[in-house]
Amino acid sequence: MSTPADFQNEIYLAGLGDVLPGFPTDLTKLEDAARDVLSARAFGYVAGSAGSERTARFNREAFDRWRIVPRLLRDVSVRDLSVEVFGQRMPAPVLLAPLGVQSILHADGERATARAAAALGLTSVLSTASSTALEDVAEAAGTGPRWYQLYWPKSRELAASLVARAEAAGYQALVVTLDTFTLAWRPRDLDGAYLPFLRAVGVQNYFSDPVFQAMVGGPVTDANRDAALLTWVGQFGNPALTWDDLAWLRERWSGPIVLKGVQHPDDARRAAAAGMDGVVVSNHGGRQVDGAVASLDALPVVAEAVGDRLTVLFDSGIRTGSDVIKALALGARAVLVGRPFAYGLALGGEAGVRHVLRSLLADLDLTLALAGLTGPGDLGPDTLVRA
Numbered sequence: 001m002s003t004p005a006d007f008q009n010e011i012y013l014a015g016l017g018d019v020l021p022g023f024p025t026d027l028t029k030l031e032d033a034a035r036d037v038l039s040a041r042a043f044g045y046v047a048g049s050a051g052s053e054r055t056a057r058f059n060r061e062a063f064d065r066w067r068i069v070p071r072l073l074r075d076v077s078v079r080d081l082s083v084e085v086f087g088q089r090m091p092a093p094v095l096l097a098p099l100g101v102q103s104i105l106h107a108d109g110e111r112a113t114a115r116a117a118a119a120l121g122l123t124s125v126l127s128t129a130s131s132t133a134l135e136d137v138a139e140a141a142g143t144g145p146r147w148y149q150l151y152w153p154k155s156r157e158l159a160a161s162l163v164a165r166a167e168a169a170g171y172q173a174l175v176v177t178l179d180t181f182t183l184a185w186r187p188r189d190l191d192g193a194y195l196p197f198l199r200a201v202g203v204q205n206y207f208s209d210p211v212f213q214a215m216v217g218g219p220v221t222d223a224n225r226d227a228a229l230l231t232w233v234g235q236f237g238n239p240a241l242t243w244d245d246l247a248w249l250r251e252r253w254s255g256p257i258v259l260k261g262v263q264h265p266d267d268a269r270r271a272a273a274a275g276m277d278g279v280v281v282s283n284h285g286g287r288q289v290d291g292a293v294a295s296l297d298a299l300p301v302v303a304e305a306v307g308d309r310l311t312v313l314f315d316s317g318i319r320t321g322s323d324v325i326k327a328l329a330l331g332a333r334a335v336l337v338g339r340p341f342a343y344g345l346a347l348g349g350e351a352g353v354r355h356v357l358r359s360l361l362a363d364l365d366l367t368l369a370l371a372g373l374t375g376p377g378d379l380g381p382d383t384l385v386r387a
């Protein structure tokens with residue numbers, strides 16, 4: 001049985017034949033590597049955040065204010081990274097965050113990501129704004145576990161259609177992203193006047209949808225593409241949604257529902273009261289509310305408020321194995337990783353994503369062992385001290 005840490009041996013052994021890993025193993029260095037292979041606009045879209053990009057920085061700095069206290073002589077020869085989420089055993093507490101428009105990174109886009117995740121048994125979350133229709137990504141993922149992320153559009157009929165398609169295509173949980181009913185003020189994209197959607201990237205789930213097609217008077221062709229894009233702009237987000245709308249969604253999805261973007265414990269309590277199954281403590285990687293609290297700083301209070309009732313997931317700023325340990329110790333069941341795998345995709349398609357995921361899991365496995373821990377179950381408040 002190979003373990004995540006075996007990836008380290010594999011790399012060193014390949015080095016005996018002068019074969020190097022091909023991609024950076026320090027996942028904080030991927031951004032620099034990806035800059036060289038992407039257009040300035042695509043790179044800016046992915047790397048950029050809202051406003052002054054302070055919250056993106058806060059997300060990373062928050063990890064530095066917690067430090068792991070290693071323990072000794074605890075027999076860590078057998079480790080188990082697996083966790084149970086919604087009754088399913090995940091091989092590691094790591095999911096691939098929903099990232100839209102992946103074809104701006106690599107021609108294989110979401111299909112490559114889905115295959116890389118499936119190869120490791122990790123769950124990948126497909127965005128409503130994917131560059132390939134959800135049915136086609138499901139086919140690429142094969143039997144790999146998959147969740148669907150909903151951008152809840154203005155039309156309930158369209159929302160119902162997207163959700164029904166996702167259920168029919170075998171997506172097992174629904175992640176409803178509530179922090180992005182409109183894009184924030186993003187200077188890198190604004191300065192380049194760049195929006196992938198206006199180039200018809202990330203709209204495939206809509207263009208292939210019967211309800212959307214009815215809105216634009218039939219299938220989308222060259223003749224009505226601009227009108228269809230304007231319809232999309234008008235439909236994409238719904239700023240009028242309230243907690244009361246969740247009952248409607250709850251009736252339409254039989255599996256687990258997770259609200260993404262939670263930062264306040266009262267919102268997490270309301271999620272529980274509305275019959276939701278989980279939350280993702282996330283600030284969208286700093287891409288929405290500039291000046292917002294670091295997501296890691298929001299995590300302990302949310303976990304404290306609802307950890308016994310809801311599955312608490314976390315994202316925004318995960319780059320290393322130690323980051324995963326810190327998020328789990330502060331109350332997350334599992335984490336989602338975003339930009340690192342996007343950069344892996346840009347650098348090497350499916351192989352690049354696989355490299356990033358294997359690196360993260362190997363780093364996690366080794367760091368756990370060296371800290372005297374055998375798995376997520378060993379993690380808790382006494383794993384960490386404040387810096």
Ligand SMILES: Cc1cc2nc3c(=O)[nH]c(=O)nc-3n(C[C@H](O)[C@H](O)[C@H](O)COP(=O)(O)O)c2cc1C
Binds near residue numbers: 045282
């Ligand atoms: C290029 C890009 C596209 C994204 N698209 C989506 C999306 O379609 N749906 C969504 O819920 N979140 C989206 N996100 C946010 C991620 O799901 C996640 O919250 C964030 O990237 C986590 O932070 P990290 O990049 O620091 O890991 C996107 C993020 C990036 C960088």
Ligand SMILES: O=C(O)C(=O)c1ccccc1
Binds near residue numbers: 180202284287
């Ligand atoms: O860019 C993003 O952060 C994002 O979430 C998004 C929103 C709409 C379409 C694609 C991605």
